[in-house]
Amino acid sequence: MSISVFELFSIGIGPSSSHTVGPMRAAKAFIDQLQNQGLLERVHELKTELYGSLALTGKGHGTDIAILNGLEGKTPHEILPEQAVPRAQAICNEHQIILNGTHPISFDREKHLLFHYTQVLPLHANGMRFTAYAADGSILLTDVYYSIGGGFITDEKHFNDHNKGNETDGPYPFDTAKELLEHCSENNISISDVMMANETALRPEAEVRERILTIARIMRECIERGCQHSGILPGGLNVRRRAPELYKKLNNQSTTQNHSHAGIMNWLNLYAMAVNEENAAGGRVVTAPTNGTAGVIPAVLNYYRNFCDGANEKGIIDFLLTAGAIAILYKKGASISAAEVGCQGEVGVACSMAAGALTAVLGGTLAQIENAAEIGMEHHLGLTCDPIGGLVQIPCIERNAMGAVQAVNTTHLALMEDGQHKVSLDAVIATMLQTGKDMKTTYKETSQGGLAINKVNQPEC
Numbered sequence: 423m424s425i426s427v428f429e430l431f432s433i434g435i436g437p438s439s440s441h442t443v444g445p446m447r448a449a450k451a452f453i454d455q456l457q458n459q460g461l462l463e464r465v466h467e468l469k470t471e472l473y474g475s476l477a478l479t480g481k482g483h484g485t486d487i488a489i490l491n492g493l494e495g496k497t498p499h500e501i502l503p504e505q506a507v508p509r510a511q512a513i514c515n516e517h518q519i520i521l522n523g524t525h526p527i528s529f530d531r532e533k534h535l536l537f538h539y540t541q542v543l544p545l546h547a548n549g550m551r552f553t554a555y556a557a558d559g560s561i562l563l564t565d566v567y568y569s570i571g572g573g574f575i576t577d578e579k580h581f582n583d584h585n586k587g588n589e590t591d592g593p594y595p596f597d598t599a600k601e602l603l604e605h606c607s608e609n610n611i612s613i614s615d616v617m618m619a620n621e622t623a624l625r626p627e628a629e630v631r632e633r634i635l636t637i638a639r640i641m642r643e644c645i646e647r648g649c650q651h652s653g654i655l656p657g658g659l660n661v662r663r664r665a666p667e668l669y670k671k672l673n674n675q676s677t678t679q680n681h682s683h684a685g686i687m688n689w690l691n692l693y694a695m696a697v698n699e700e701n702a703a704g705g706r707v708v709t710a711p712t713n714g715t716a717g718v719i720p721a722v723l724n725y726y727r728n729f730c731d732g733a734n735e736k737g738i739i740d741f742l743l744t745a746g747a748i749a750i751l752y753k754k755g756a757s758i759s760a761a762e763v764g765c766q767g768e769v770g771v772a773c774s775m776a777a778g779a780l781t782a783v784l785g786g787t788l789a790q791i792e793n794a795a796e797i798g799m800e801h802h803l804g805l806t807c808d809p810i811g812g813l814v815q816i817p818c819i820e821r822n823a824m825g826a827v828q829a830v831n832t833t834h835l836a837l838m839e840d841g842q843h844k845v846s847l848d849a850v851i852a853t854m855l856q857t858g859k860d861m862k863t864t865y866k867e868t869s870q871g872g873l874a875i876n877k878v879n880q881p882e883c
């Protein structure tokens with residue numbers, strides 16, 4: 423049984439999968455519960471409470487904006503990025519929110535959207551509680567949701583089942599790299615074949631291919647938009663968007679310069695930074711496997727498209743399927759939530775996914791693919807999450823560029839050797855989880871440690 427690749431690569435908006443996409447989905451899920459139970463029309467007041475990391479870095483990550491739009495029935499996939507902030511501002515200014523787009527009630531930000539900075543709910547650092555009240559003050563419905571990384575959510579009742587996602591009935595169930603690789607070697611098929619077989623248990627192959635190509639197209643368009651949009655990123659840190667200038671410089675170079683080692687690294691940096699600047703600005707991105715790390719996979723995929731001989735559509739599909747398989751291993755065996763395990767669970771996982779996927783489409787053996795995915799994580803172990811001002815800008819934007827460059831380097835190292843390696847992918851995944859558990863909370867998306875407290879000119883958080 424496996425999680426679908428379309429849950430891992432979901433189309434949404436920035437800046438954060440766990441703090442923007444997940445909360446918007448949770449708010450919408452609560453509203454759907456009210457609707458399905460016939461309670462929506464009776465709601466007189468609705469309170470949302472944010473806990474732990476969601477409270478501490480929620481304002482910088484747009485959690486409040488996401489919640490308000492989610493309560494109005496918007497989804498990360500459908501909402502137009504440019505509408506999210508103005509609509510949230512209008513709700514606050516007009517003191518009215520329209521639940522599910524049909525049921526208007528009064529809204530007072532101070533009373534109805536609470537940030538509990540010093541409290542953490544028991545099951546996960548990203549907790550939120552929704553409570554709907556009738557006109558007489560009685561509770562109509564209350565529920566706790568957790569945003570568990572990569573835009574995935576679960577409510578309290580289903581927390582222990584959360585790693586199942588929307589399970590497919592595919593023929594090749596796997597929880598570990600060992601199981602995944604056994605399917606491949608026993609059936610003489612590739613990792614992307616395993617994933618395709620599992621996906622086609624849910625939907626026709628033509629649809630799977632088309633949807634994967636749509637994801638690849640949106641990733642590429644995100645790079646293109648990031649190369650055009652200049653200016654200062656929102657949030658008060660005064661971070662300048664650098665991708666447009668870099669893009670101009672690279673475009674003015676000769677083909678020889680652009681295809682030199684340094685030239686290729688510059689393009690990789692540009693691709694990743696363009697995506698993450700779009701993400702930081704609240705633009706349309708593909709979660710891969712999170713938003714904070716949305717730049718690594720598109721950057722390495724563009725490297726494959728633009729710099730690798732023989733790149734083609736099949737390679738793009740195989741790349742994303744292989745990357746998805748590796749993400750499933752981390753989601754099932756450890757975590758892709760920085761609030762749980764730090765940045766090793768985000769940029770580290772993305773680097774591992776990209777390195778394994780690139781190795782696969784460049785003709786690597788199963789052993790080389792496993793080796794690349796393992797190396798991609800091994801050298802991110804212990805990486806902390808300490809975003810300045812709770813914004814997904816510093817160190818996040820450059821860190822994606824580093825992750826992309828490291829993934830390409832990792833692939834070439836793995837391809838130079840025969841795939842024999844001492845540390846298995848499963849062992850590094852287990853190590854990442856243990857390291858994350860040992861890490862102090864201050865380094866897990868709380869902006870209470872590291873760079874986040876050692877930088878001057880911070881915005882109010």
Ligand code: SF4
Binds near residue numbers: 766
């Ligand atoms: S430091 Fe890493 S995990 Fe934390 S917000 Fe930035 S990219 Fe995400």
